[in-house]
Amino acid sequence: MSSTTAPSATELVVMRRREQLDVVDDRRLRRNLASGSWTRITAGSYVVTAEWRRLRPIQRHRVLVDEVARRLEPGAVISHFAAAAQHDIDILGAWPRRVDVRIERATGGRSGGAVKRRAIGLEGVEREPFGMHELTTPAQTALDIARSAPFLVAASAVDQAIWRDRDGGPLTTVEELTSLLDAVPRQRGDVRARRVLDVADPGAANPRETKAAHVLRSLGFPRSRSQERRILRSGRLVFGDRYFPEHDHWLEVDGRGKYLSPDFGDDRDPHEIVIDEKNRENEIRREVRGFSRLEATDFDNPRLVYDVLTADGLPSTKPRP
Incomplete structure (x- = not known):
């Protein structure tokens, strides 16, 4: 079986219908979902409920992103909260149920199922490789959330991205976020993002x-x-x-x-x-x-x-x- 590794080194075994018909047959699937012994991550992907419950919310969202990304056409740009989970940038409150994908403004793609498509453009967006896709960098991710999320959620994401005591050091800095904000033409959410950066705290541990x-x-x-x-x-x-x-x-x-x-x-x-x-x-x-x-x-x-x-x-x- 395939597995996904969480930051806590917890190995999560994911059962995928398209790959393991001998394990995820219709009768067994219905029985295990009805009894609560299995949990559905997304269409075609399942996990033992006891193992799923041991994960923190950010880890669960990371697994969701991994599973949804497997079904996307190559070249998708994973962004916002989906990218935050991959970078281990925690947030205040509940994680979304869909995976954020950033797309060009002109494409007009629709959100649906497990994917939330954000048609806000890709010009000047910092990215890095993510398997057959791309992932917005920690700085870009924090700034995207600062521009679009409610204040406290945005502030928590920025603080986690700049957290100075993180193992390996902070993922980014306020200076880098400000430079990234100033490097592109003014866009929607900039005023909100500057309010968040004004009170950013690299000492906030969570x-x-x-x-x-x-x-x-x-x-x-x-x-x-x-x-x-x-x-x-x-x-x-x-x-x-x-x-x-x-x-x-x-x-x-x-x-x-x-x-x-x-x-x-x-x-x-x-x-x-x-x-x-x-x-x-x-x-x-x-x-x-x-x-x-x-x-x-x-x-x-x-x-x-x-x-x-x-x-x-x-x-x-x-x-x-």
């Missing part, structure tokens, strides 16, 4: 951090920076999710699964991890003027964020929402 920064700005809190690095008096190296330098205020943003993550030590139980985290917090509190703690999901409730931070002494220029 889309939730991008959203947190946006919520903090919208609530009128002072300028902050992500992933603050500090060596405490004990010699311990710590990183803060957000730090407000004007007020020496430290903000921790935790996910509920944090204390169960193997990243915090396979040899320690959650109780030990909680105690160590509390000791870490106490050390930080002794070295800053202000300290706050929120959960990642709290940023879905701006009023709660406002109340917690103002109660902890961080000023805002705006009234309570």
